[in-house]
Amino acid sequence: MADPNSTKNIGLRGITVADTKISKVEGDKGNLYYRGYHIHDLARNSTFEETAYLLIYGRLPGAEELRHFTSQMILNRDLPDMMVHNLQERPATAGTMDVVQSAASLLADYDADPRDESKEANYDRAINLIAKLPTMVAYWERIRSQQPIVRPRTDLSHAANFLYMLHGQAPDPGVARELDVALVLHADHTFNASTFAAREVASTRAHMYAAVSAACGALSGELHGGANTRVMEMLHQIGSIENVDEYVKTTLESGNKVFGMGHAVYKTYDPRMFVLQPMSERLGKITGDTSWYDMSVAVMESTVKHFKRLKNADIYPNVDFFSASAYFYMGIPPHLFTPVFAFSRVAGWCAHVIEERFAEAQPKPQLYRPRAEYIGNYCGEEGCVYVPMNKRPGEPETPSS
Amino acid sequence: MADPNSTKNIGLRGITVADTKISKVEGDKGNLYYRGYHIHDLARNSTFEETAYLLIYGRLPGAEELRHFTSQMILNRDLPDMMVHNLQERPATAGTMDVVQSAASLLADYDADPRDESKEANYDRAINLIAKLPTMVAYWERIRSQQPIVRPRTDLSHAANFLYMLHGQAPDPGVARELDVALVLHADHTFNASTFAAREVASTRAHMYAAVSAACGALSGELHGGANTRVMEMLHQIGSIENVDEYVKTTLESGNKVFGMGHAVYKTYDPRMFVLQPMSERLGKITGDTSWYDMSVAVMESTVKHFKRLKNADIYPNVDFFSASAYFYMGIPPHLFTPVFAFSRVAGWCAHVIEERFAEAQPKPQLYRPRAEYIGNYCGEEGCVYVPMNKRPGEPETPSS
Numbered sequence: 142m143a144d145p146n147s148t149k150n151i152g153l154r155g156i157t158v159a160d161t162k163i164s165k166v167e168g169d170k171g172n173l174y175y176r177g178y179h180i181h182d183l184a185r186n187s188t189f190e191e192t193a194y195l196l197i198y199g200r201l202p203g204a205e206e207l208r209h210f211t212s213q214m215i216l217n218r219d220l221p222d223m224m225v226h227n228l229q230e231r232p233a234t235a236g237t238m239d240v241v242q243s244a245a246s247l248l249a250d251y252d253a254d255p256r257d258e259s260k261e262a263n264y265d266r267a268i269n270l271i272a273k274l275p276t277m278v279a280y281w282e283r284i285r286s287q288q289p290i291v292r293p294r295t296d297l298s299h300a301a302n303f304l305y306m307l308h309g310q311a312p313d314p315g316v317a318r319e320l321d322v323a324l325v326l327h328a329d330h331t332f333n334a335s336t337f338a339a340r341e342v343a344s345t346r347a348h349m350y351a352a353v354s355a356a357c358g359a360l361s362g363e364l365h366g367g368a369n370t371r372v373m374e375m376l377h378q379i380g381s382i383e384n385v386d387e388y389v390k391t392t393l394e395s396g397n398k399v400f401g402m403g404h405a406v407y408k409t410y411d412p413r414m415f416v417l418q419p420m421s422e423r424l425g426k427i428t429g430d431t432s433w434y435d436m437s438v439a440v441m442e443s444t445v446k447h448f449k450r451l452k453n454a455d456i457y458p459n460v461d462f463f464s465a466s467a468y469f470y471m472g473i474p475p476h477l478f479t480p481v482f483a484f485s486r487v488a489g490w491c492a493h494v495i496e497e498r499f500a501e502a503q504p505k506p507q508l509y510r511p512r513a514e515y516i517g518n519y520c521g522e523e524g525c526v527y528v529p530m531n532k533r534p535g536e537p538e539t540p541s542s
Numbered sequence: 543m544a545d546p547n548s549t550k551n552i553g554l555r556g557i558t559v560a561d562t563k564i565s566k567v568e569g570d571k572g573n574l575y576y577r578g579y580h581i582h583d584l585a586r587n588s589t590f591e592e593t594a595y596l597l598i599y600g601r602l603p604g605a606e607e608l609r610h611f612t613s614q615m616i617l618n619r620d621l622p623d624m625m626v627h628n629l630q631e632r633p634a635t636a637g638t639m640d641v642v643q644s645a646a647s648l649l650a651d652y653d654a655d656p657r658d659e660s661k662e663a664n665y666d667r668a669i670n671l672i673a674k675l676p677t678m679v680a681y682w683e684r685i686r687s688q689q690p691i692v693r694p695r696t697d698l699s700h701a702a703n704f705l706y707m708l709h710g711q712a713p714d715p716g717v718a719r720e721l722d723v724a725l726v727l728h729a730d731h732t733f734n735a736s737t738f739a740a741r742e743v744a745s746t747r748a749h750m751y752a753a754v755s756a757a758c759g760a761l762s763g764e765l766h767g768g769a770n771t772r773v774m775e776m777l778h779q780i781g782s783i784e785n786v787d788e789y790v791k792t793t794l795e796s797g798n799k800v801f802g803m804g805h806a807v808y809k810t811y812d813p814r815m816f817v818l819q820p821m822s823e824r825l826g827k828i829t830g831d832t833s834w835y836d837m838s839v840a841v842m843e844s845t846v847k848h849f850k851r852l853k854n855a856d857i858y859p860n861v862d863f864f865s866a867s868a869y870f871y872m873g874i875p876p877h878l879f880t881p882v883f884a885f886s887r888v889a890g891w892c893a894h895v896i897e898e899r900f901a902e903a904q905p906k907p908q909l910y911r912p913r914a915e916y917i918g919n920y921c922g923e924e925g926c927v928y929v930p931m932n933k934r935p936g937e938p939e940t941p942s943s
Contacts, residue, residue: 149558152745152908156557157550162918177919177926186928199919201929204937223631230624235651242752246644246759250636332914334746338756341739344553345763351643355739355756358647362746364909405911507553508765510806513733517563518578518600525578527587528602536605 149514154405158509159340160500163196163492164329171409175329176200184416189299189324190214193488196329197267197495210268217272218293218302220244221251225280225290233285237278237480238361242354244277245270249350258346260499266349267491274484275299279306282477300324303484308472315427316471319420323464326413327482329489335359335366339490343497344508356490357483366479366486372401372465373475375440382436389443393451399444401462410457417463424470433466550915555806559910560741561901564597564893565730572810576730577601585817590700590725591615594889597730598668598896611669618673619694619703621645622652626681626691634686638679638881639762643755645678646671650751659747661900667750668892675885676700680707683878701725704885709873716828717872720821724865727814728883730890736760736767740891744898745909757891758884767880767887773802773866774876776841783837790844794852800845802863811858818864825871834867 150156165174173180176195183192190211194202202210220228224247231240249255252266280290283306291306301317312320330336339356343349360366379388392399404411418438425431441458448456468478518525531538551557566575574581577596584593591612595603603611621629625648632641649670650656655663681691684707692707702718713721731737740757744750761767780789793800805812819839826832842859849857869879919926932939 149560151560153554153557153559153910153912154908156554156912157915158554158912159550159552159914160917161914162916165916165918172925174916174920174925177921178928179925182925182928186930201934203934204931207931223633226631227628230627231648232624232651236656239647239650239656239751242755243644243647246640246647246755247632249640250633255637255640331916332912334742334909334911337910337912338739338742341735341742342756342759342763345735345760345766346768347759347763347766350640351759351762354643354647355743355759358743358748358752358756359746360748361752362743362748362909365746365748367747405909507555508735508763508806509554509738510735511554511557511559511733511738513560513562514558515563515566515575515732516561517566519575520578524573524575524580524583527579527583529587530605530608533602533604 163496164331166331166406168406169408171407171412173412180412184322184325187325189321192325192328193271196488196492213268214272215295217269218276220276228281228284237281240281241277241480241483242357245357246350246354255348263349263495270353270491271487274487275303278480279303319424320471324485326416327485336490336493340493340497341509343494349494352494353490360483366482368400369461369465369478370475372461373469375400376433376436382439385439386443390447393447402444402458403456404459411459413460414458414463417467421463421467424467428470433469437463437466564897565732567732567807569807570809572808572813574813581813584726585723588726590722593726593729594672597889597893614669615673616696618670619677621677629682629685638682641682642678642881642884643758646758647751647755656749664750664896671754671892672888675888676704679881680704721872725886727817728886737891737894741894741898742910744895750895753895754891761884767883769801770862770866770879771876773862774870776801777834777837783840786840787844791848794848803845803859804857805860812860814861815859815864818868822864822868825868829871834870838864838867
């Protein structure tokens with residue numbers, strides 16, 4: 142058996158695997174920077190389009206650069222007819238993250254030359270993927286609920302256009318800006334599990350579609366992108382603010398988690414929460430129903446209180462906690478929360494794939510190929526010896542024919 | 543800038559990330575074991591079906607267990623009609639690994655309940671994926687070359703049935719057994735890049751289809767599964783045995799690699815090569831054309847000689863070197879070599895996903911979330927400050943409206 146004190150690096154926690162210039166998390170101080178810019182500064186001043194440019198190209202664009210980038214995104218919004226047709230043929234029960242994972246891979250079919258490994262080709266693929274992921278999500282949601290798809294508009298922002306394609310009517314500009322900011326907040330977070338999966342696949346020199354598709358697979362897991370959906374399910378389960386304290390108390394005392402509370406990296410408030418909490422509050426007022434926001438605040442306060450009592454430790458809401466009610470107020474159904482996360486984070490995935498392939502850092506990234514400790518069976522010094530079927534325990538000793 | 547002597551673990555080389563009971567590589571001695579059985583013992587005595595059972599369930603089956611497992615594989619061979627239809631609608635230029643990556647993900651649509659996380663459901667998914675990957679490859683090859691698809695037979699082995707679906711006629715039983723052995727040899731290799739990608743995705747609790755699809759993406763890269771195709775391209779480029787020494791000499795002297803020679807883990811002969819070399823030789827004799835085998839031997843000998851002269855070091859052929867000519871002799875076109883690798887290695891991927899999710903080892907596996915060292919821009923103590931567009935360098939200072 143393995144020695145529990147061995148040097149195994151379970152989950153790779155604390156293991157530094159590469160240099161990056163894309164983003165930085167200060168877990169102790171509760172700071173997040175994209176390319177050196179604090180997330181609060183970007184949330185206040187930037188847009189998802191500009192933030193995607195910043196992540197991918199490494200600097201803020203000039204006016205003409207941003208105009209060109211945005212117009213390329215707009216031109217790439219719609220899906221090839223065959224991909225729409227493929228969506229129409231999928232069973233209505235298909236999971237949206239499964240749809241996005243396979244659709245990201247299918248996009249490779251329409252690349253002029255998926256083997257073109259130039260930096261320019263990779264920038265074009267990034268624009269294509271960032272532009273199309275929201276369309277995949279909106280089209281699939283309309284198709285599976287037997288509504289006609291709504292083609293993208295060219296006069297709306299990335300965020301507004303998604304809400305338009307989803308709901309069939311142009312959103313309130315204020316609500317669209319709230320989604321825009323939420324997309325800025327979710328666009329990168331250094332080497333999280335999905336980004337690491339994208340880099341891992343890219344490290345073999347597979348193309349960007351293969352890497353982004355793999356990242357969608359990683360994000361779909363409930364320990365990663367699935368968490369914001371679980372927060373909303375929890376709020377629905379609690380039902381009303383009077384039930385909050387009893388629910389939280391019972392959940393924590395029975396050793397279970399309150400979804401959206403606590404983070405592997407932040408040891409204080411997640412900086413994104415300071416943007417998302419007032420966003421949820423504003424959206425509650427706009428929609429005239431503050432109950433989800435109020436219940437979220439009550440769950441947060443109750444969790445902090447009971448966690449302190451039970452563990453004598455502090456716990457803080459993470460990015461998923463207030464994004465759940467915020468998205469819900471925007472009319473986004475909970476099963477689309479993880480796909481919305483995906484079409485924001487895809488900006489980071491593409492930036493990381495480009496960094497993995499074109500990093501100037503020394504030593505350069507290499508194919509990820511870790512070790513594992515073999516703790517299995519050996520049978521004896523020379524290993525197990527293959528026993529023919531008729532000599533195995535319980536098998537009749539038939540003469541071989 | 544980063545310190546080149548920092549503790550970064552580029553490519554995770556030498557970093558132990560988990561316990562495993564599935565396979566063990568002894569790089570110094572040139573040994574490979576699946577579940578304690580030496581690869582030579584399995585190649586001599588076992589079949590791909592039995593080896594897949596061994597990898598997934600952890601022990602050799604009894605006769606009834608193997609009969610049941612094999613019949614489940616046979617029953618799962620064909621694809622749902624909609625997936626065949628999807629293949630027919632893809633552009634003929636689509637890459638086969640792209641097709642397999644997206645098709646593995648599409649399979650989730652047809653799972654009775656992809657969120658069923660029981661061990662039994664995972665065993666069923668493994669059988670489904672192992673059974674269907676060869677069908678995806680054969681159907682796609684027939685469709686893209688405008689030939690009618692050939693439905694699987696129920697009376698042929700896994701290997702023989704693939705050659706039947708590919709060529710439209712049942713293969714020579716001796717040739718089918720050679721492919722069967724090649725599939726045994728490629729079925730697992732501990733934490734290689736694609737297997738690690740599968741485990742990484744599974745570590746978020748994403749389902750097996752998401753994980754295997756991601757692994758296909760990793761395998762598609764030319765630094766990983768793409769190598770055997772490159773060996774065959776190299777042999778075609780060399781053209782005839784007289785050109786070998788000059789080709790190898792020029793290639794090595796100009797700092798390039800001879801494909802299929804050298805391995806990241808083995809510091810001696812790759813044990814699989816001892817099976818694949820005589821396999822290629824036998825197949826050359828069966829097909830009456832030994833030229834590809836002879837040329838391979840000449841390339842190997844010339845590479846050893848010139849490598850010794852230039853680097854004063856030994857170099858050995860890896861698993862890709864003789865598998866290239868062996869597959870070619872079986873009538874498998876070179877662009878399918880990596881897909882054939884995929885439908886063998888899928889047995890290992892599925893076993894690793896199950897181990898990642900149900901490991902009894904302590905500490906248990908956790909979501910993979912490594913660190914990266916931020917070496918990017920900061921601008922100043924507090925990070926960069928967002929500059930409005932009209933204040934950026936080169937932009938006209940327009941008054942804001």
